[in-house]
Amino acid sequence: MSAFRYLIFYKPYGVVSAFTDSEGHPTLKEYIPVPGVYPAGRLDMDSEGLLFLSDDGDLIHRLTDPRYEHPKTYLVQVEGEVTDEALGRLMTGVMVKGKPTRRCRVMVIPEPELPERPKAVTPHGPTTWLRLVLTEGRKRQIRHMTAAVGYPTLRLVRVAIGDIHLGELRPGEWRELAPDEVNALRTSLRIMGGRIPAGSRGNARVSRYRSGVHRSPNQGSRRSGGGGRGPK
Template identity: 45%
Template structure:
């Protein structure tokens, strides 16, 4: 039962089915019969886990198992303490209220690769980085959260899922590595 860590590049679809003119997981992963345990939007980057074990896939992806996921988020503007406090508390996004999470302002990670294409740069408006750790993961949740507190997301990179991290498993975009499924001891 393979468990594959994959660093999904920007603008790659989180599916194996080809779509005309778009890259998908099939362009990077040749292992037959595996599926992503959770998804990332095409405009998000970073760590994904893939497996051929349906139970394991469900255990990783299902919110009831509360597997922590950390996202590094570059936002438009110099994020302040009030916005961080709002991000950490339950936040009403209209169709659901988020669970409390961890949100801290960080320096741009030194190990982070440049995005291709780069984000837009406006010299008159600064950007800042936030590390957000969630126990849930609804569709476009992080982007919606930062926008709701007045700091739209410019770049979003998932850096860790449970015990796996791009800081400890350094993979460049498009690279993958197989790891023992037993490394998911707490799931």
């Protein structure tokens, strides 16, 4: 039976990917009342989407170490109509702060169904939605990449880490991973042993948080972010 905690959280726009912030911005502490966990990597304050949190240090290390080339999937809205030439440059790598980015997968997609975002940017012309899959995670990498090929990023949402997806989570909501999800993640990261039995509920001290989707205590029954499509 695993005593570790494995959570996924839909980080809203404007929230810092940490439990404290010296500048007074909203933090994870306002949403996740689970002690001892910390995020695997970060999303910028003006980015949204999937954060993985745990107190399993080995798994966190492997998930964030670029040597393991664990894929992360993003939906990205950019200014303008992206050309095939620009897509090719993104796929093969562009220079970001003097260092080329790794090859990645990128494709143009229809506008996705996403929760409305507060302070949404109103574009002054056409926009394009991209699906990018990266195996590295430098600071503000996607924003630097799209800017390098002439298409500034307007909105960025991480929707998957490996085979772990946001699913039906809304901004500000979180849930615990099921044992089979954790085992699949450990297998993909080549972590041997320590498989979690199906139906394991872990530490009884925190079992009241175990099932279903959870919201910030400040959210009550209201789902943050609302419905509808992305920024127009």
